[in-house]
Amino acid sequence: MPAPGRVHSHTRRRLHRTLGALALAMLAFVSACGDDPASVGTPAPSLYDKYGGHATVVVVVDAFVARVAADARINAFFAETAADSVRLSRFKARLVEQVAGWMGGPEVYTGRDMVSAHRFMGVDDRAFDALVQDLVLTLRDAGVEEADIAALAPRVLALRGDIVVRANLP
Numbered sequence: 001m002p003a004p005g006r007v008h009s010h011t012r013r014r015l016h017r018t019l020g021a022l023a024l025a026m027l028a029f030v031s032a033c034g035d036d037p038a039s040v041g042t043p044a045p046s047l048y049d050k051y052g053g054h055a056t057v058v059v060v061v062d063a064f065v066a067r068v069a070a071d072a073r074i075n076a077f078f079a080e081t082a083a084d085s086v087r088l089s090r091f092k093a094r095l096v097e098q099v100a101g102w103m104g105g106p107e108v109y110t111g112r113d114m115v116s117a118h119r120f121m122g123v124d125d126r127a128f129d130a131l132v133q134d135l136v137l138t139l140r141d142a143g144v145e146e147a148d149i150a151a152l153a154p155r156v157l158a159l160r161g162d163i164v165v166r167a168n169l170p
């Protein structure tokens with residue numbers, strides 16, 4: 001029977017080997033995760049985080065509303081909104097919530113649903129397209145990459161049916 005000290009040192013050596021193997025396996029796993037951007041170890045940042053979060057969305061919405069206000073194709077729709085500073089800042093705040101949400105931000109949209117907000121306004125497809133174009137140009141000017149604009153586009157275009165068609169029904 002070996003002396004107690006020898007048993008301990010033998011067990012310790014085995015333990016070290018096991019821990020060493022475990023550490024190597026973990027290292028291999030972590031570096032494998034690093035190879036795959038879609039893996040759990042390296043989640044892609046949201047567009048919200050990528051472009052600077054809330055402050056950036058506020059800047060983008062300001063620029064967007066200014067562009068719409070200067071757009072003769074659609075600015076008549078916003079005449080009353082533009083003339084009332086409280087109404088204008090409330091409108092901008094709702095847009096910030098909405099755009100931030102599309103980009104993966106934590107903001108929660110607190111405005112009316114799109115059908116109620118645009119009912120009886122008489123928004124047609126041309127007006128809708130003009131506004132979407134203004135939004136795309138604003139995002140481009142703000143330095144948002146084309147691929148990211150393309151990723152956001154379906155969220156925006158999906159609202160056409162609520163804003164154009166059903167909005168004009170009684």
Ligand code: HEM
Nearest residue numbers: 074077078081091094095111112117123127128131156159
């Ligand atoms: C994807 C397209 C659009 C989005 C995301 C959008 C978003 C919004 C939001 C969030 C509001 C505020 C709702 C609330 O007060 O609770 C709103 C209101 C309004 N929208 Fe739109 N909208 C879109 C298209 C349009 C178009 C095409 C027009 C006209 C050309 C338009 C004209 C208005 C007007 C006049 C208001 C009322 C603003 C006010 O409160 O004074 N919208 N929209």
